[in-house]
Amino acid sequence: MKTFDKRSRQYQLLKSPWKLYLKKFDELEKVHPHYNWHYKDCLTQAQAVTEGINTSTTLENSYNLMQSFIQAVETGNTHELKSLINCQDQIGTLMHKTLLTFKHNLTAVLNGAALPYSNGCLEGFNRKIKQIERTAFGYSNFTNLLTRIRLEEDLYKENILT
Known part of the structure; x- marks a missing residue:
């Protein structure tokens, strides 16, 4: 974010729709485009997210890792979770710190995904x-x-x- 000019399209694609990056990609609107004055274009939510993550390979890797992690937790796939936690892709520093925390608590994370119990x-x-x-x-x-x-x-x- 800090590498882009505040008036650039890349900055606006990352700054204004920040909540879209937290949603699952399947839940994003893919059919009806809306005009957004921040980036002065008519885009669907999925197009805005796709253009935003294409600005940086680190961001794209982090986003794809997050989406895969969410899907693995929802399905309870512990083998996929283990491979995602031990991933060696180039990701952001905060995502790397999160993965280190997950590695440290690996058994708890795997149990939380596999078992139906909740607190x-x-x-x-x-x-x-x-x-x-x-x-x-x-x-x-x-x-x-x-x-x-x-x-x-x-x-x-x-x-x-x-």
Whole structure:
């Protein structure tokens, strides 16, 4: 990005539609072109991304690696993931740093892709606890906070005498 002039077409193709580079390529619009005043042309989303990644081989390799990685995680293909993590292509420094982190935690990454388990329930429960703490503005007693959390999750039933 820093090598291009700010008024150049390559810079505008990389700068303005930055969210398109984060999407899966299959989800991009390929049929209906739209006029964009940033690069003064009528392009589809797929054409804009293709022209943008063709500005640099490093960017193209990084983008293709990211797309392959997303697809391998979705399909649960651990052999493909392992080969992508050990990839020797010329990629950007941040992507290289990410791949080194994945190499360091290789077994966890492969297990996360292969197994159907998720920590979504735990994350949702943690979010609910934080929301209770935020709206309560602090309880004077920790047991009151725990009681409130249990009440919200219906884990604690009050004994009501009828």
